């Protein structure tokens with residue numbers, strides 16, 4: 001499944017790739033149909049990208065892209081064509097590092113404080129997996145020039161109490177977005193998001209921004 005977007009990778013005309021399947025089941029998921037959607041093959045997508053001269057980037061989103069074994073090779077081919085690659089990820093797929101190395105920009109979701117991942121729906125996260133998520137977060141900060149971390153503001157995942165632990169995880173990050181989840185059950189209202197931003201900013205060296213829909 002694909003479409004063209006001028007807003008998902010600012011400054012670029014991006015071919016959107018929606019990968020199938022996710023290892024989480026967030027209550028506020030915008031793309032729940034992709035949890036079961038059968039995707040178009042990567043070969044056909046490469047052909048479409050080659051044939052459209054307006055396209056100068058590819059955004060891969062989901063579902064969770066880093067579950068796809070053949071995605072790193074696809075991204076490598078895209079970059080060889082001279083296009084930029086943006087990867088949207090929850091950081092929890094088994095091919096995370098291979099995909100992330102091929103991305104020019106990473107937008108990584110942080111769902112809640114690290115210990116809260118145990119209680120997310122979908123993947124029952126063990127301590128080992130949570131530690132691996134922490135390592136991946138730090139890897140992005142240490143190794144990528146362009147990235148953002150995104151916190152979707154829904155109770156009970158993003159709370160005043162969780163902010164110090166999220167802040168400790170992201171303390172060296174360059175850019176963190178607290179984003180509104182307007183239609184979600186238990187979405188946090190914009191005025192509260194602003195207060196969370198002020199609190200989170202105290203823990204983070206880089207910029208903390210609010211993204212309203």
Ligand code: SF4
Nearest residue numbers: 022024025026029063
């Ligand atoms: S991680 Fe993203 S794609 Fe997966 S269920 Fe959550 S919101 Fe949906």
